[in-house]
Amino acid sequence: MPKPPDATRRSERSRTAILDAALALITESGYAALTIEAIAARAGVGKQTIYRWWKGRGEIVLDALAEQVTAAGPPALPDTGDLEADLRLVVRATVAELADPKLSEITRALTVESLTSESFADQVRDRILRPQLDTIKDRLRGHVRAGIDPDLAVELFVGPMYHRWMLRTGPLTEEYADALVDLALAALRPGADRG
C-alpha cells in the first residue's frame, strides 16, 4: 500500500526544474541519453523526487510537452475558407517538424514509450494527440461525404506521414505534404465514392 504523496506540498521549483532538464537533455543528446539519473543531476534534484511524481522518463517527457503545449495555447488551425490551403498549412508544419532530427526527438520518445506501454499510449493519445487530431476533424466537418468515420478521415492525413517518418520510406518535404493533402481530400470529397 504505497500511499500517494501529498500533492499540496509538492515543490514547484523541483517540478519545473525536472521538466526543463528533461527537455534540455532530450534535445541535446537524444532520448537514449535521457536517464532518470541524468535528469536528477541536471535538475539538482533527488531521484526520489522524480519517482515520487512520475513513473518513468516517458511520463516526464509527456508532462513537459503538455506543459509547453498548454503555455502555447490550444492548437490553432486557420479557417480561411479554403479547406485545402488550411490543411496544407498544418500538414506542412507537421512534416517539417518530423523532418528535423532535434524537433522530432520528443515525438520519437513518445512513440517508443507508446509501443512499450499501453497505458502510456492512452495518455499520449488523450493528452497530446487528440487535441491536435480534433482540430483537423472539426475543420473537416461538412466537407466529407456521408458515411465516413471522421476518425478514419483524420488518420488519412496523419497516418501516412508518421509511417514515412518512422520507417524512412521517403523524403519529408513540402511537396510530399501537398501531395498527401491532395490525395486525402480526394478520398473524402463528396462524390468520390464512385468515379
Place this chain on the structure above:
Amino acid sequence: MPKPPDATRRSERSRTAILDAALALITESGYAALTIEAIAARAGVGKQTIYRWWKGRGEIVLDALAEQVTAAGPPALPDTGDLEADLRLVVRATVAELADPKLSEITRALTVESLTSESFADQVRDRILRPQLDTIKDRLRGHVRAGIDPDLAVELFVGPMYHRWMLRTGPLTEEYADALVDLALAALRPGADRG
C-alpha cells in the same frame, strides 16, 4: 580496427539456435524481456558469439523475421481481378496481425529499433517492409489516376493502420480494414481529383 569475423567459419547450429531463442523469448515474454543474456542462455551460446555477428537485439529479431519470411516464400497478393476484394484481404490480414498482442510483438520490436537507429530503420525498410509494400504497389498499377506517386498511394493503405495500432486511436477490426480500403481506393480512383 576490429577486423570482421570469418563468415565461412560461422556455426550454423549457433546461428539457428540464436534466432529461434529470440523468437521464442519475444513471443513468450515480449520485447522488453528480450535481453542478449537471455538469448544466449536459451540458445546455449556464449554472448560473444552473438556480439560477433549482430549489433544488438534488434538485428537478431530482424534476421529471425527475415529468415521466417524467406522460408515462407515471397508475399503473395491474390489477383482475382477484383482489386478491392484483393486489397481487403491483405489489409484485413495485416490488421488482424496488429490486433494480436503476440503476433504484433515483432513489429513492435522493429518499430522501436527503427525509431532508435536510422541505419536500422533502413534495414527494416529494405529487407522487410519494401517487399510487402511493393506487392501492393504492383497490384495498384493501372488502377490509379495519373500524377500520383505510387509510394504515397501505398502509404495511404498502411499508414493509417500503423498509426491506429501504435497510438491506439481506435479499434483494429475487419470493419475498419474494409473502410480503410474503401477510402484509400476512393482517393486513387481515376477521376477522383475533382468532384
Place this chain on the structure above:
Amino acid sequence: MPKPPDATRRSERSRTAILDAALALITESGYAALTIEAIAARAGVGKQTIYRWWKGRGEIVLDALAEQVTAAGPPALPDTGDLEADLRLVVRATVAELADPKLSEITRALTVESLTSESFADQVRDRILRPQLDTIKDRLRGHVRAGIDPDLAVELFVGPMYHRWMLRTGPLTEEYADALVDLALAALRPGADRG
C-alpha cells in the same frame, strides 16, 4: 572526476558481510576462486557496493585480515628474559602458519597482490607486516651488536622463512624454526663480527 563516496553513509552490515564472505571463500576454495562476483553473491551484496569501497579482491582480503588482527589486539611477543626462547616461539608460530595450506592462503593472497601492485605492497607492509616486525625489532633491542641496521636484523629472521615457503626449498618444521633462530641470533650477537 569520480567523486569519493560518503563514508558516513556506509552500510556496516554490507561491509562486514563482504569481509566475512571473502574470508570464508578464501579458506574454502583458495585465492584463485576468490572472485568479486563470488564475494558479492555470498555476501548478498551488489557488485557495485564492493567496487565503491575497494579497488580489488586484494584490498578486501587485506581489510579482512586487518579487521581480524585488530580484533585480536596487538601481536604479543612474550618477554620471559630468555631472548632465544621468546624468538623461537614467534618463529615457530609463523612457520607453523606457513606450513598449513589453509592458514597460509591469506598470506599467499597478499603476497601475490603485493607483487602485482606497488601501492598494495605498501599497504600490506604498513598495516599488517610492520606491526609484526616491530615487535621483533623491539624485543631485539639491546641484544644486537652496534652498527647493525635493526630492520635488516629482523629480516634475517623472516626473510629465509618466507623464501623457503614461497619457493618450497625445504621443509617448514619446528627444527627448521629453531635452527633459523639460532643462526640469526649468532649473526647479531655482540662480538660475532670477528671470529
Place this chain on the structure above:
Amino acid sequence: MPKPPDATRRSERSRTAILDAALALITESGYAALTIEAIAARAGVGKQTIYRWWKGRGEIVLDALAEQVTAAGPPALPDTGDLEADLRLVVRATVAELADPKLSEITRALTVESLTSESFADQVRDRILRPQLDTIKDRLRGHVRAGIDPDLAVELFVGPMYHRWMLRTGPLTEEYADALVDLALAALRPGADRG
C-alpha cells in the same frame, strides 16, 4: 586420454617466436598484460600451438628464462680467495636486478606463479633457483661452522633480499647488499655460536 604431441615434429621457429614474444611483452608491459592471446598474436602463432606445448603463461616465461640462462652458460661465482668479496659481488648483482622494475618483472612472474601452483614452484626451484643457490652453497663450503644446514646458510643470504624486494620494506642498494653479506657471514663463521 589426450595423447602427447610428437616432439620430433615440433616447429623450432614457432617455439622460438613464442619465447621471444613472451619476453618482449613481459618487459614492455609487465606480467599482468602477458596473456596467451597476446603472445600468440605477437608470435604469429595459433593459440593451440601454445597450449600444445605449455600449460600456461608461467611455463612459457620459465622456459624463456631457462633458455636465456642456458645460453649464458652456468652461473659463475668468482673464487678470488676472498669469500666476503666474492659474495658481495653476487649479492650486489642480485640486489641490482631486483631493484630494476624491468629486470625483476620475470622474477615477479615466476614468484606469482609459484604461489599459485605447487608443481610450478617445484619447477622454478629445480630449474632456475637451485643452480644459483648451489653456486653459493659450494663457495660457502669449508667456511661455515659445523652443524649448520648448508641450505639454511644460503637462505640467509637470499631470503632477506627477496623479502625486502617483495614487500618493499626498505631500499635495495649496494650498502644494503654489503650489510647483508656482512651479517650473514657473521652468523656462519666458525666460533660464532657463542660470543
Place this chain on the structure above:
DNA sequence: GGGTAATCGAGACGGTACGTCATGTCTTGTG
C-alpha cells in the same frame, strides 16, 4: 616421389569474470 598423419596459423566457439551503468528502493539529515 606420392600418401598420409601430424603440426601449424587462424580464429569461432561456450564459458567465466570483469568493471560499468541505470534501475527503483531505502536511508539519512535539512528546511
Place this chain on the structure above:
DNA sequence: CACAAGACATGACGTACCGTCTCGATTACCC
C-alpha cells in the same frame, strides 16, 4: 513531510581471455 543526496541490491551491458574445437595449408616421414 517533501526534499537533496546518494548508498544499496539487482540485473544487463559489452569486453577480455580462457581453454577447446575445427578448418584448410604446409610439412616431413614412410612406404
